[in-house]
Amino acid sequence: MNLLDSTPANNSLLNSAMGSERTQYPYVTGTSVIGIKYKDGILMVADMGGSYGSTLRYKSVERLKSIGKHSLLGASGEISDFQEILRYLDELILYDNMWDDGNSLGPKEVHSYLTRVMYNRRNKFNPLWNSLVLGGVKNGQKYLGMVSMIGVHFEDNHVATGFGNHLARPILRDEWNENLSYEDGVKLLEKCMRVLLYRDRSAVNKLQVWFFSLYVSLGLSSGYFASPSQSSSSKWTHE
Amino acid sequence: MDMGLDLNAPHSMGTTIIGVTYNGGVVLGADSRTSTGMYVANRASDKITQLTDNVYMCRSGSAADSQIVSDYVRYFLHQHTIQLGQPATVKVAANLARLLSYSNKDMLQTGLIIGGWDKYEGGKIYGIPLGGTLLEQPFTIGGSGSSYLYGFFDQAWKEGMTKDEAEQLVIKAVSLAIARDGASGGVVRTVIINSEGVTRNFYPGDTLPIWHEELEPRNSLLDILSTSSPEPMST
Numbered sequence: 001m002n003l004l005d006s007t008p009a010n011n012s013l014l015n016s017a018m019g020s021e022r023t024q025y026p027y028v029t030g031t032s033v034i035g036i037k038y039k040d041g042i043l044m045v046a047d048m049g050g051s052y053g054s055t056l057r058y059k060s061v062e063r064l065k066s067i068g069k070h071s072l073l074g075a076s077g078e079i080s081d082f083q084e085i086l087r088y089l090d091e092l093i094l095y096d097n098m099w100d101d102g103n104s105l106g107p108k109e110v111h112s113y114l115t116r117v118m119y120n121r122r123n124k125f126n127p128l129w130n131s132l133v134l135g136g137v138k139n140g141q142k143y144l145g146m147v148s149m150i151g152v153h154f155e156d157n158h159v160a161t162g163f164g165n166h167l168a169r170p171i172l173r174d175e176w177n178e179n180l181s182y183e184d185g186v187k188l189l190e191k192c193m194r195v196l197l198y199r200d201r202s203a204v205n206k207l208q209v210w211f212f213s214l215y216v217s218l219g220l221s222s223g224y225f226a227s228p229s230q231s232s233s234s235k236w237t238h239e
Numbered sequence: 240m241d242m243g244l245d246l247n248a249p250h251s252m253g254t255t256i257i258g259v260t261y262n263g264g265v266v267l268g269a270d271s272r273t274s275t276g277m278y279v280a281n282r283a284s285d286k287i288t289q290l291t292d293n294v295y296m297c298r299s300g301s302a303a304d305s306q307i308v309s310d311y312v313r314y315f316l317h318q319h320t321i322q323l324g325q326p327a328t329v330k331v332a333a334n335l336a337r338l339l340s341y342s343n344k345d346m347l348q349t350g351l352i353i354g355g356w357d358k359y360e361g362g363k364i365y366g367i368p369l370g371g372t373l374l375e376q377p378f379t380i381g382g383s384g385s386s387y388l389y390g391f392f393d394q395a396w397k398e399g400m401t402k403d404e405a406e407q408l409v410i411k412a413v414s415l416a417i418a419r420d421g422a423s424g425g426v427v428r429t430v431i432i433n434s435e436g437v438t439r440n441f442y443p444g445d446t447l448p449i450w451h452e453e454l455e456p457r458n459s460l461l462d463i464l465s466t467s468s469p470e471p472m473s474t
Binding site for chain 1: 341344345368369370371372373374376386389
């Protein structure tokens, strides 16, 4: 399917040579996460589904979480590993707060930390089976990046995981621009999520949409807004 | 494209387990069949295990794995209760179970449902499927028999049920799963946990509803056969 995301078929290849090493396979998984930069900050969307193999087992899983004061983390892949990553980040933010020095970890730093965690686990043949999208705003600077389960990481104006790579990114490449308003950004993400709902078997019609923005009027401040789960409408007739 | 995932798709295990919250507490339910391959090793097992006075756990999957996990959780919870000086919360019990499930995800094959009542959060249900994900839910189902119940619960579940409505729902659901899942069977056991305490109930087959293509149980075939012995066959 694609290199970045879960391909349990890899198990046998990696395990046969190494006796005691382990590569797991995912059980409860989340599907695509999409993130874009827009005029005033970052927009991220993910559905609230947790699939168990081919069963759409859980429909209220939050796959977008805020990290510290400046960042948002979205994850696809194994949910138990995502929960573990949230615990690591809790500890990271706690220690950062304990310095009590007025500074706080921004999205770039959190992204770097996550990259190290994911890559080091990959080196031990025991990956955290997730693709992560990390976005945020600090000191007026927008940041959006991605880390895969093997430690591949990069920044971009728009990122997606899983099926989103194949279905959403072409749409984003075509229609994204630097000056997207909040409304246009949400409409663009809605368009991507609708396509994913049509074509991704593990998609669920219940979304979490977060934005992280900066207001460049009297100085800089940022906040995040989590909309209650929404569902999108879809079109089935030919017209 | 999802071929890889389907090949390794979690094979759910021989059992039906259910946990449901209601207005005031929780109801846990399970069947009673333990199978080794095609043979029923125990037809009257108790899959709802006590962790503390106010927290119980439904076990599915490997009997050995689920038993050892529940033993460890009970052990740690006991010590925790002594240190804390008051009953452990359901959340703590669930997190302990999650810790064990997650750290040993390579070796364990067990899906768990933790349910209980504590004075801080009231009745709570936590599901811990394969892999060690922890999810707090208003109700949850597990085990191989649960496959047959997703549609049923989508339709029949509602918020704010009474204790009796919740228990009836659980009994109906387990008995529906038993009807269709070969790996589930025997009797339906329920455990109700609320502020007043714990109630264990037991529903043998003859108390359960009859479903499609099933027949009323009878004491003997002789009840339905004609009273006189049949004519001998002529050649």
